[in-house]
Amino acid sequence: MAGSPHRDLASGGEGFLSVPLASGNPTLVPTPTGQVEQWLIDPDESSIPVESADFLYSVRSSAGQVALDQIDPTHGSRRTVTSLPGSISPSQLHVGGWRGGGTFLIQSADQPGELWIGEPEGARRIASLNPYLEPVHTARRISWGEGEAGLAAGVLVPAGSPPATGWPVVISVYGGDRGSRRVDQYEPENGILYPSLLTSRGWAVVYPDLPLTDIDPMRQFAPLVRAALDHLSEVVPINRRRIALIGNSYGSYTALSLLVTMPKTFCAAAVSAPLINPLASYGALYADGRSLEGFWENAQGRMGCPPWEAPQRWLENNPYLWLDRVDAPVLIGVGGPGLPGEEAQAEQLFAGLRRLGRRAELRHYPREGHAPSSWGTAAYGDFATRIVDWITGHDGRVG
Secondary structure, X not given: XXXXXOOOHHHOOOEEEEOOOOOOOOEEEEOOOOOOEEEOOOOEOOEXXXXXXXXXXXXXXXXXXXXXXXXXXOOOEEEEEEEEEOOOOHHHEEEEEEOOEEEEEEEEOOEEEEEEEEEOOEEEEEEEOOHHHOOOEEEEEEEEOOHHHOEEEEEEEEOOOOOOOOEEEEEEOOOOOEHHHHHHOOOOOOOOOOOHHHHOOOOEEEEEEOOOOOOOOHHHHHHHHHHHHHHHHHHOOEEEEEEEEEEEOHHHHHHHHHHHHOOOOOOEEEEEOOOOOHHHHHOOEOOOXXXXXXXXXXXXXXXXXXXXXXXXXXXXXXXXXXXXXXXXXXXEEEOEOOOOOHHHHHHHHHHHHHXXXXXXXXXXXXXXXXXXXXXXXXXXXXXXXXXXXXXXXXXXXXX
């Protein structure tokens, strides 16, 4: 069987064609028009491969409900096997599938996730992802500026009234990102930590927009974060003595850059898969011989050229060379193998902070990969627990 999906909703696509290989006679499987539709088995190029006895599953929004449909490609029929209140968009739906079935997770800013499994005999809910999370935080977005200069920050505010001193704040950073958009999902993450682990303990979590221009990235972060904090404090009571940072990968470069350009601001920081020494990272090699030169010259690194063409720029944009300005305790996590050299840079960062007499801790989880959110349960559980303890355990002294 092969089904070719039609997703041109503006023109009112009618469905997809199921073509039995034996007869070659196409059968139309109808798809309701005007709905957001996602397959639990993703199309392979222009077709969905299935065996004759299998079913397909898809989810769609319909009249305020999320519908799970079971499709029989042999007979060209579709039936709704269950529905849930709410709506979906492709960015809020995470799916995995196999021939004849699949799983899907729906989550949004309005509800915790629900995990469902679709099988030939029907669909069943196998988990509600901690219904106690629902009252833990509410999502909102603050914005400032106009037009192309307009910026925003996504904010997850703990439930209930703030303490007299204001909510402590964790800023999740990733340079070049429009982080405010993350609050469209119920459980946004930045590769390092799910925010409910912090909001459930009374910390607000902020995802600021950090757009960057080319060249000299390190100096661009501080003005953007200061603006986000200033505008945040106008609408949400925050404790300026308890502001922490978290970031993964290029987010760790962002976090270290902020630590060295905004001293006496942060009470703690946690980073993972650190890219904090561009000079060391530039020459590190993958197993197949590739390097990160393009990353640092013309992509996220934004140096604009190799180091020998503008050595001063490379020095000024290397937070590792300014570690003596770091005055907050730093937790460092690394899995690996991820990007070339990230395990060595984790060790460099720890050794440098230790040499300076700063409080630092290195936790290494061999062979777990690049982003903690993709690690195995034991490794991620250990590191996530340590991040929460590290951040929430500080009493607000900065500097």
